[in-house]
Amino acid sequence: MFTHTAKQIHNVILASQRVLLIPHQKPDGDALGAATAFAEWLESLGKEYTIFCATDFSTRLRYLPHTDKLSSDTRVWQKPIDAIVVFDSGDLVYAGVAEHIAKLSHRPLIINIDHHITNEKYGDYNLLLTGASSTSEILYHFFTITHVPINISMATSLLTGIITDTDTFTNAATSARAIHAAGELIAVGGNFDVIKTHIYKSTPLRAFELWGRIFSRLSKHEKLNLVYTYLTHKDLIEFGLTESDVEGMTNFLNSISDGHAGMILKELPDGKVKGSFRTTRDDVDVAKMAKHFGGGGHKKAAGFTIEKPIHEAIEHVLAELEKLFPHGNMLEPVLAE
Ligand SMILES: [Mn+2]
Known part of the structure; x- marks a missing residue:
């Protein structure tokens, strides 16, 4: 074929x-x-x-x-x-x-x-x-x-x-x-x-300083077993950087040994929020999770975009995931196709 x-x-x-x-x-x-x-x-x-x-x-x-x-x-x-x-x-x-x-x-x-x-x-x-x-x-x-x-x-x-x-x-x-x-x-x-x-070898020092701020915001949702963080548009303005300066960060979520998956939410200049999921587990399907928010991707790396202010977006995504995985851990395939 x-x-x-x-x-x-x-x-x-x-x-x-x-x-x-x-x-x-x-x-x-x-x-x-x-x-x-x-x-x-x-x-x-x-x-x-x-x-x-x-x-x-x-x-x-x-x-x-x-x-x-x-x-x-x-x-x-x-x-x-x-x-x-x-x-x-x-x-x-x-x-x-x-x-x-x-x-x-x-x-x-x-x-x-x-x-x-x-x-x-x-x-x-x-x-x-x-x-x-x-x-x-x-x-x-x-x-x-x-x-x-x-x-x-x-x-x-x-x-x-x-x-x-x-x-x-x-x-x-x-x-x-x-x-x-x-x-x-x-x-x-x-x-x-x-x-x-x-x-x-092309990441400027300013970008690492911003990465530091984003890393300092890492939190873990215990029930979902999800580690997450976020970037605001204000951060980008303050550091004089663009989203492409932080694109390498998302893959670091795969290095975290805590949690079943990682998530980063980025507030873009147009006001939309771009979300990315990463997992290294075979029993977690982040493509399906991203699809629930209108996005898509791969089983272990996927993304989506939502139109909400950043803090509302975080609350919204966590609340939806809690509904999708009432038993926590993001393991059950309970999502509608
Ligand atoms: Mn590709």
């Missing part, structure tokens, strides 16, 4: 002239790694393409090839498009393009490449592998199956996605297949050093 879909997508791309590439909003290393590797392939084919992203992206990912061409200019939707490729996004709203696509008079083919368990299969072609570490790993398999040579730029992009989504081969997404793909990408010239420098 995967091989068949991969070959179909390969043919669709060869037959398309104008392609629109969509990493999801606030793209992470995986979404941008996958989109830029794909862009590099389109470049080698001489295709016309645009990378559209509804929001800006973290400056630490600017080393990736073709990120200078990323555009948030909505006029790209007025030009003819043969195919749209969406990377690392469970649905088109999360991708930030649902409204744009709904308004098109001629609907182009949609290709959906993703590894989220909550993926809604919104594409005409859905290249999904929920067991894959990352969308970048899926693209590695795609290029291998379709005999597309992976050059050095593509390798660095895909390696970025695998490394960031596995939290450098430490979280639950890490598998033999992911490590094998990463090894192959390094073997063909993927630049591990540039990734290490930009991803892991």
Whole structure:
């Protein structure tokens, strides 16, 4: 099935002239790694393409090839498009393009490449592998199956996605297949050093000071067995930082040995609150928990967005979780699908 879909997508791309590439909003290393590797392939084919992203992206990912061409200019939707490729996004709203696509008079083919368990299969072609570490790993398999040579730029992009989504081969997404793909990408010239420098050695002192404040707010909800903390928009203003400066924090929740899961709530400039869950336990499903709040993700790493002031949001999420898990511990699968 995967091989068949991969070959179909390969043919669709060869037959398309104008392609629109969509990493999801606030793209992470995986979404941008996958989109830029794909862009590099389109470049080698001489295709016309645009990378559209509804929001800006973290400056630490600017080393990736073709990120200078990323555009948030909505006029790209007025030009003819043969195919749209969406990377690392469970649905088109999360991708930030649902409204744009709904308004098109001629609907182009949609290709959906993703590894989220909550993926809604919104594409005409859905290249999904929920067991894959990352969308970048899926693209590695795609290029291998379709005999597309992976050059050095593509390798660095895909390696970025695998490394960031596995939290450098430490979280639950890490598998033999992911490590094998990463090894192959390094073997063909993927630049591990540039990734290490930009991803892991680029946190300013101010950011650590803010992390300290966020860590000092860690609390444990005893009954749920949930460890949680939060960030306010006021914190960001006070420290002169943006959300991307604290994005690395969420994965630290996996290092805490207390509790069955960790949660961080971040108040964004637009007033919305972004929540992230992490767990290392096999018997806790945070994807289902996030889905309850309108979000999604993976069994061990998932997120959601709610529109409430931060302190109300904390109360709301805890109260809902208490209702969902009347016996505590977040273990029982009592959530409605
Ligand atoms: Mn991903």
